Amino acid sequence: MPRPCGIGRPRKKPDSLTGDKAYSSRANRALLRRRQIRTTIPEPRDQQANRKRRGRSGGRPLTFDADHYKRRNQVERGLQPA
Known part of the structure; x- marks a missing residue:
């Protein structure tokens, strides 16, 4: 996306x-x-427990794509310095 003034x-x-x-x-x-x-960020267990404890007012569970998250590890290992 180009900058409005063209600088930077x-x-x-x-x-x-x-x-x-x-x-x-x-x-x-x-x-x-x-x-x-x-985002693909797993929800920690304490946050899950707090959400479930609140019942309906705790909100909807977060979406999480496990396959996409597994690829994150491959990228991190590929970027390690030699």
């Missing part, structure tokens, strides 16, 4: 983001949702 680097945003459980905070997910970036 073009602005880009990723289509999706894959992260580990450490990035599963409500603030991170809200920011990514606001920017319309799909």
Whole structure:
């Protein structure tokens, strides 16, 4: 996407983001949702338990694509310094 004034680097945003459980905070997910970036971040067990404990008001379970998450590990191993 070109910049309006033509100066600087073009602005880009990723289509999706894959992260580990450490990035599963409500603030991170809200920011990514606001920017319309799909996420593949597993939900930690404590967050699952809190959501289930709240019942209906706990909200819907998060979507999670396990196959997409497995590929994350392959990318990380490929980027390790030699």
